[in-house]
Every structure is written in C-alpha cells, then in structure tokens.
Amino acid sequence: MKGIFMPSHDTNSLTHIAIIMDGNGRWADSNGFSRNKGHEKGTENLQSIVKKVSDLNIQFLTIYAFSTENWNRPKLEVSNLMNLLFDSINKQLDILISNNIRIVHLGEKSSLPSNLQKALSKCE
Template sequence: MTSGLPRHIAAIMDGNGRWAKKKGAARIFGHKNAIKAVREVTEGCAELGVEFLTLYAFSTENWGRPIEEVSGLMELLVLTIKKELKTLLNNNVRLTTIGSFQSLPKKCQSELMEAMEMTKDNTGLTLILALSYSGRWEITEAVKQIAKEVQHGDLMASNINEELIGQYLQTRDIPDPELLIRTSGELRISNFLLWQIAYTEIYITSKLWPDFRREDLYEAIQAFQSRERRFGRISEQVNS
C-alpha cells in the first residue's frame, strides 16, 4: 500500500559540526551554512502542502557543549529569525516552538515571540522549532503536571491513559509525525519526540545537514510513500 503525503514531518538536523570540520573551519561555520537547508526544506514542505514541520534545533543536552559554540548558536538563532521572517510570511508559514522556552536567552525569547506573533494568522505550514527540548524532559514535565493534578484532587489516577498523557505534552495540538528524517547517517533518535514517534517512519540519509536540499526532502517523502504502515496489524488487514 502506498501512503500519501505526510501531514507532519520531523527532522534531526545532524552533521553541521562534521561538515565544518571537513572544511577545516570552526563548528559554528557549519551551523551558519545549515540555514540554507532549513530554508529549502521549509519552502519545500510549504509548497507540497505538508501541514507541520518540526526541526530539532537545540536539545537540552546541547547546553553542555563548549560555551563559545552555545553562545554562537544563540546569536545565530536571533539573526536567522530576523532574516527569515520575510520568507515565512511570503510562504504563509506559522512559526511556533516546543521546549523549555524560559531557558533560552532573553534576546532569543523576544525575537521568537515577535516572529510567532507576526506569523500567528498564517494558514499554511506550521514550522515548529524544538529549542532546549528533549523527549525525556517533555515526558518528565508532563508527569509532574499530571501528578500535581492528582495530588490536588483534580484528576483521578484511574483516568490516566495514553490520550490524557498526550494532552500534557508540548505537542498536544499537533499530530504525531508520520516521517522522521535524520541526516549524517547516525542510527539513533537522540532523545527527540520519544512519545510521538511510536509509529513514525524513519528515513536515514548519509548527507550532512548543510548539504540537504529540496530534492533530498522529495526522496525522503517518496521513500515514505513506498512503505506499508501497518500499526501492529498484518498486510491483509491493512489492504482490506
């Protein structure tokens, strides 16, 4: 069975540092050159009619990287949001984020809030930046909120189920991704959307993220469309 266009695509944008190292440059050089890939994938998804695109931009673990790299990434984030805002508006893209928003530098928070406000009425692709995010962090925060409500008597423990847990996640209003793209050939999910990707199709490419282009996005979608998605059933059940 051939599936149609995925409503939600997620991407682990890996390989920026290795791309820079191959060119004898500092790691931040790779992050700067990754912006074109972000633009191409965003525009490609918008043109195709994909509804949601989630990009793993900065994990909670990334705070442990060298301070100069983290500082450079935060500065780059601010500059990129300013520079790409016109592109988002021209492509009818709505910007939003998931992650520990308050842990970001105040300047980043300000730029993000302004961009989200300016694009909030756009009706095309929703671009979700995962910033200071990790799957375990998200689930832990959800458990804390649920436990607090049980403790206060606002929720019965017997009423906790998968659907309810989903309502406490950062992605509560977003469908689970059908396709996860990972660049650089690494075979792991790096603590990304752990709850949401239970039945996501994973596409691995050896290309480093700064080299990823619209044509690579199309290849990933074509690979997704060729797969049979059974969700625990057998082929005969799916095809009937």
Template sequence: MSKKKSASDEKLQNELKKSGEIPKHIAIIMDGNGRWAKKRGLPRVAGHKRGVDTVKDIVEACAEIGVKYLTLYTFSTENWKRPKEEVSTLMRLLLNSLRDRVDELCENDIRLTTIGDTDSLPYEVQKQLKADIERTKNNKKMILNLALSYSGRWEIIEAVKKISRAVEKGDLKPDEINEQLFSKFLTTKDLPDPDLVIRTSGEFRVSNFLLWQIAYSEFVITDIYWPDFNRHHLYESIRAFQKRERRFGKVSEQIKKEVNSKGVTNAEKLPSQIS
C-alpha cells in the same frame, strides 16, 4: 523562500504527490553540522551557518509539497553542555535567522511555533520568538515548529507534574488518565504525531526527541550531513515513506482490507529504506 520553483523541481513535486501520501507531519533531527565543517577543515560555526541555509530550503520544499507540520530539532537540552562559545554562536545564528526570515514566513503563509523550555533561552531570543510567533499566528499553509531547549524526557516529566497537580486539586482522577489525556499535557498537544522522522548524519538514535510522539512514526536515516541535505534528499525520504506499510499493531491483511475499502493501494507496497 519567495523564489519561483524551477520546472524540474515542480515536476518532481507533482510526481511525488501522485505517487502516494504526503506525510502530514515531518520531524527532522538535524545532525552533522560540526562533522561537515571538520571534514572540510573549517570551524564548527561554518557548519552551523551552512545548516541554517539548509533549513530555509527544506522549509520551503515542505510547504510547497503539502506538508502541514514540520518540526525541527533545533537545540536540545543537552546542547547547553557544549562549549560556551559554540552555544553563544548558535544563539546568535538563531536570533539572526528569526529576525531575517519572518517576512518570508509571512509571504509563504507559514506559522511559527515552538516546543521546549524556551524560558531558558537568552532574553533577546525569547523576545524575538514571541514577536515572530505573534506575527505569524494567523498563517495557515504550514506550521514550522522549532524544538528549542527541548528534550523528550523533560517534556514527559513536565506533563507528569501537570497531571499530578490536577489530581492533587481534585480536577482529575487517576483512573481517568489514558494516552489521549496524557497527550493533552504535552507541549505538542496542538500537533498530530509525526508520520515521518528523518535523521541526518547516519546516527541510529533518537537523541531524546519526541519520545512519546514517535511511537509509530516511520524513520529514514541518511548518512548525509545536515548542511548537504537538500530538497531532493527530502523527496527521496518521502518516497521511502510512501512505500512503507504502517500497521499500527495490526497485521498486513487488515491494513490492506481497510486501505482497499477506501480505494487506495499504496499500503500494499513493500517497505523500503534509503541511506
């Protein structure tokens, strides 16, 4: 991550910053590692290894361009159903990545956090995660949030359990439960909801990812497999986001009036999508 940016890349980043709003929080469903490998006649593990390199490039680019929160769907609850050999390989790759790249996170002032049922991860992975989270806890530039052994339904059920216990103890009344309170019981309570969700490999589904939090997120779906996704594809995704009109239930005229009162015209642009 510490390599110097090229002049052309720096120019692209500056142009993007001037053209509109940079999403504060980007969430990515990293899909297509296995298909990338199969297309090339390689074992699935080759796709996962290449995918780790993509993570490094995208984390670096997001931090450079001003993204404050980056959530990566790293390992879902459903992924435990995959063949044991593949799961073991994924855990080894995760462990090695955590060990090898924590120095880079610190050099670039990036804080590591996680969401999900991390107690279900192998002990060595849990141990390394805790060490890296502790080491990076004071970093300020960007939060890299890894969704590990995570699913949106699991998270919502866990939140309901916590709220139920609070009601049972008399610490909370049912009529006090609203969206704001419910959000405080989620694992993402310290993060804003994603502005932009990117999904690679061309699949049109959310795959049990941040089901509560993405209610008003903008989506970009790309046919590119995750191992081939690079910072320039990221920039195109952000450009697409900048052209969207985010209404949050309101009508266009209301949004334009609010935006114009702040001296910003980006919301007047027509929605678009990249593939």
C-alpha cells in the same frame, strides 16, 4: 546541498515531516571549517528544506534543533548557535508572516537569551 527531500510518492497525503538537525559541527570539522560555519551551512540547508516543504503544501514541519545536552558545548559555540537562530528569524520574519508560517517553540524558552525569546514570540 545534496539530497534535498524529494518524495518518490504522492505528497497529497503527506501532512507532517520531522527533521533532526544533527552533524553540522562534525561536517565542518571533517571538511576543515569552523563548527560555526557548519551550523551556518545547516541553517542554509534548512531554509531550502522549508521552501520545498511549503512548495509541496505539507502542513507541518517539526525541526529538532537544540537538545538540553547542547548547553554543555563550549560557551562560544552555544552563543553562536543562539545568535544564528536569532539572526535567521529576523531575516526570515517577513517571509514567514507573508506565507502564514509560524514557529512554535517546544522547549524551555526561559533558558534562551531574552532577545531570542522575543524573536520567537514574534513568529508564533
């Protein structure tokens, strides 16, 4: 991963970082990978970012990851994205809990698959 967040100033006063996850599919397309592979790489990068933010004692991380327009993507791509989020939460749940990290979903949760809704509830 290139260019992970490395602040050039004192992070003691930094309390909140926001990230818009965008371009993983385009990255995959331009590098000869499936769009799903691009989303997987984006998730891997996000895990590194979450760790770095935690190491820097930054209290809040906002991630904008799925807009209402994304529902218009091909059904398989949307399904893969939902499965990727579900799998990521389940794999990281113990780490989230042990590090007192909680996920707050700020969107229309009722539109999500029921298994993903339940997974999100476990880490709120």
